[in-house]
Amino acid sequence: MLNRIYIVVGIFAIVVLSGAFIAPRFIQWSDYRDRMEDLASGVLGADVTIRGDISFSLLPTPQLEFSDVIVGDLESPAATVAAVEAEFALFDFLRDIYNLTSLTLMQPVLEVVLDENGLLTSSVDVTGQGAGVSLGMARISNGSVRLTDLRADEVFTATRIDGELKMSSFIGPFQFQGAADYGDKRYDVRFNSGNVDASGSTRLTSFFREVNGGFSVNAEGNLLTGAAPKFDGTLTYRQAPPVADAADDIRGNLVLESTVSMSTDRVTVSAFTLLPDENRASMRLTGAANIQLGLRREFDAVISGGVFSLPPRDATEVASELPYEMVRLLSEIPAPPLPPMPGKLGIDLAEVSLRGFSLRELRLDAITDGKAWDIQQAVAHMPGDTEVRLSGKVGNDAGAVSFLGDLAVKAERLDALSQLWRRARDNNPLFNTPGALEGRLMLAGDAFGLSNGRFTFAGQTHNVEVRLGFGAEPRLDAVLGLGTLTSAQTNALLALAPDIASEPSFAVSFPDGSFSLTAKAMDVMGLMAEDFVAEGQWMPNELRFARLAAANWDGIGYDLALRLAGSLSDPRITGSGKVTVSSAETEGLLALYEMAGVPFGWQEGLAPSWPADLQFILTDNDADSGQVLTLTGDLGAGDFDLRAEMAEGLARLSDADLRLVASLEGDDDEAIQSQLGLGDIPLFEGDGSVVASLFVEGNSADGFEGRAGISQNEQSLSFYGRLSVAENGEISGDGSLDAILANARGLAALAGMRGASLPAIDANASVQFAGSRGLTLETISGVSGDVTFTGDLSMQRLGQLPTYSGSLKVDAVDMVGIAASLLGAEALAVPGESIWPEGPLAIELENRASRGNIAVTADATTLAGAKIFGETGFTYSWDQTSTLLDNLQAQVGDGTLSLSLTSCCTGNLSERTLSGRMALAGVDVDALLPPLAAMGLDGAATGGVQFEGTGQSVADVVRTLTGEGNFAIADFAVSGFSPEAFPSIAGIEDALNTEADAIETLISLALGQGSFETEEARGAFSIAGGTVRVANLIVEGEGGLLSGSLNVALPLLGLDGSFVLTPRNFVDQNGLVEADTARILARLAGSILAPALSFDLTEMVASIQVRANELELDRLDRLRLEDEARQREAAEARNRLIEEQQRRAAEERARREAEEAERRALEELSAPPEAPIDPVAPLGGPLELGFQPSVNQPIGPDVNQPIQLIPPN
Known part of the structure; x- marks a missing residue:
């Protein structure tokens, strides 16, 4: 101007x-x-x-x-x-x-x-x-x-x-x-x-x-x-827009109209109106300016207005095919006009619309030295109660705008602010979330950047660096250093970022770029990641991670270098790195499973393999389109090596050829087995490394051929055959299964029979399986020691549990082996103080994951190498909580034994309950009892019992055993306990004067002369506290009655009983032997293995002696009774005489009293009134109230003489 x-x-x-x-x-x-x-x-x-x-x-x-x-x-x-x-x-x-x-x-x-x-x-x-x-x-x-x-x-x-x-x-x-x-x-x-x-x-x-028509001035x-000189008037300034290449780019002239006052020292524009585009009359600005001339030339201008907006874009533009509006705006910012003098400028606008966003209440204060502008303060407001502050230097760099200064943005509602660059959504996690950004802003040429940025969010200050290229080489370089963010805070931060996935404008705006993201803790794909680092760069056709790492991603640590190329439909991934997994329960591992689409069954199968510390390398084949993945490190309890040769690469792994070789080796056999899904019961006995290997080749369409096995020293379990993988991840196959095991309890545990103990086997079978739904073992053939076995087994999953069924034919079964299969070898391994073992029953604390019924038949049952039963058959059953030896039928001599025994229940408690039923049918007593216990007994036992006990060991169970039962023994006979002893006792002469020892000897000799015999002995018993009680046993035999009770203390098999033999159908004419007192007592002690029988004849001898005394006393009593009868007759005669004398005395006394009364009556009629009568004087002498001497009381020599009751007159 x-x-x-x-x-x-x-x-x-x-x-x-x-x-x-x-x-x-x-x-x-x-x-x-x-x-x-x-x-x-x-x-x-x-x-x-x-x-x-x-x-x-x-x-x-x-x-x-x-x-x-x-x-x-x-x-x-x-x-x-x-x-x-x-x-x-x-x-x-x-x-x-x-x-x-x-x-x-x-x-x-x-x-x-x-x-x-x-x-x-x-x-x-x-x-x-x-x-x-x-x-x-x-x-x-x-x-x-x-x-x-x-x-x-x-x-x-x-x-x-x-x-x-x-x-x-x-x-x-x-x-x-x-x-x-x-x-x-x-x-x-x-x-x-x-x-x-x-x-x-x-x-x-x-x-x-x-x-050239650039501008014009009219004054x-x-x-x-x-x-x-001084000029006062009006001024009109017009500036033509740049020449438009298209009709839609045509703009109107910039028009400035103002009053002006000019002199040699000052130019004053008191009020002007500025139309940036005269075709848009509504966009009108006003202001004033003052220009000082002379030595200190400077100006002071103020511009204000309502709404200032940029011209709209072409309506036919496709926004998704163009860069972000902000990027386009940066490339369109014109260089600022630089006046040839210093000055200051103030701008105050109600709203500035920049197409993609608007600035409200814009206030800008700037000064210039004629070379560049210095924005002292620029303040504006944006959506979300956002205040934007800007200050710095603005220059004209060879016709291009440049800026270097400070930026400060403070928002009270980031949710509203973020809608400027991404679509609004429901339940925005940024709702009412405040935030602030400060930093050093730079614009130079075709580069725009923010350095030393400080982003205040979630109560923390984070570091931000951004460089944006918008010229011939558009790109974005971002550095973000975060603190500790919770999951909600991370989601809120992501809601603040542009939606790259659904906004094509990002790829158009920034086809190239780099990034560096670090965080002490933040949510990564729904899980918290500690010490997270993501550094890399992207290009139009690939994404490279120079480092992608997290110290702990909810249980997973990783440090990777990756390259992602290709397309979403055919990605190409290469890289290397290290991955650590802390446990199978980590949420990070579950997230990886979900991202990789790992079937749930595979997840369960891999669960025991963690933790892990693995290194991997994924490379391209130089010769073809294939890839090779190598994986090494610690996996669970072993050293893991894997090499996967993928013919078409990782992206087409599901339908291309694959050659896989893997091995796992470790010294902890139980841990290795567990992580391979073979249970925690050792398959092998002995020490040494366990090696598991796998080799397969083929593809998912045609199936795979291969082998898998696990071995230790000379023991092994291996599969050879064909495998196929279904779309849901289920693995099925068929082939042969070979097993050489020193103890088959681990193999039994695989079938769900945890706790069962089986002997060594060398066996093979044809196998077919369909994932975990079904398994068939046919033509099983094997050897266990000297015993051969054959059979078939199958498994079908019914509901949630697999159910096993089948049959086995064995030469012989061992009784200890049966017990071990039911109770577990541990229960039998610890000897106790008694004959019962003290080993723990509660080996399995968790419910079994299967159920089954296996029918077993054997030619014999042995114990310690000796045959105790003949043909034996039973069903071995189990479910989630119990094990059942069901319907055991064994030939015992000429009889049979039936047994059902249940062990229950698995769980966290240390105690287990054993319950069962047993029945005998015609079993000889000598086949049922030990030799010493069976000595002197004869008969065939039939009966039944049900019982139950709870404890931590078999010994504890026996100590708490309860139950009840009954029995019947046909042709029962007890030798040395003959009822003929009673007639012999009755024949003892002068028993009163016979010594007791002599009587005992006579009785003992009489008992041993025969046996107590009966056609059948029946009884019932109860079991309580580990003791069998046979109470009130009464057996009617020939000539005698046997009664008594017996207690069998099962913990020690101790015996405590007593039996009484009394005469039956026997009458002693002499009266010496009576049914009520004739009792021969036998006492049973010791144990079943070593019983001790003794007779207690003391009672019998005493009863004999007492009875002899009673007979003598009876004779003396008869003599005494006869004398007493004579004395009673004499007394009765004396009493009659006394009564007659008393009657006569009474009559005489009555006569006298009547005469006295008549006399007194006559005297009263004739005599004067009587003087008061003195009180009757007391009788002299004491009143005799005692009994009179009895009739028979001796009084001097006149014994038996009548007593003078009334003294003579």
């Missing part, structure tokens, strides 16, 4: 200079040079020197030509003209009026000086006080105007001034139309002025524009002339 003012001032000076050269000199040029110089000096008010030639012609019109004209001091002229051609009106010329009709100034140079006070100084008098001069038309050719500002010691020059000038006098009116160069641009210039009034003011209209107003 200042340059344009200077041009106007310069043009005005040219007019003055032209007037100065019109001082006519109509004398001969050679003789009147001085006169012409004086005249010109008088007109211009300054010395004029004509140093060149002068020529003059009068006719047809006065014409004067001269050259090398200097106005003012020769050393510092006010103006110079190379040549002047002037024509005058003849008559005016003659009247000394220099009315130029034509003037041509060639190469005029006007020197205008503003002194230190800002006043216009010139040696040319333009006040109009000199001789009059008038120009009808003056042509300026290649002129120049130099404005020297002594305040700033600067010179402003307009060159190549060409145009036509009209003026009536130096004070106007005047008109100029032409062109001039200023700087490197040429301008068309027009201005007109009117007459100067008395105050020195004139009306001025001016216009100039850039020749109109009043010009106050003088040493301090």
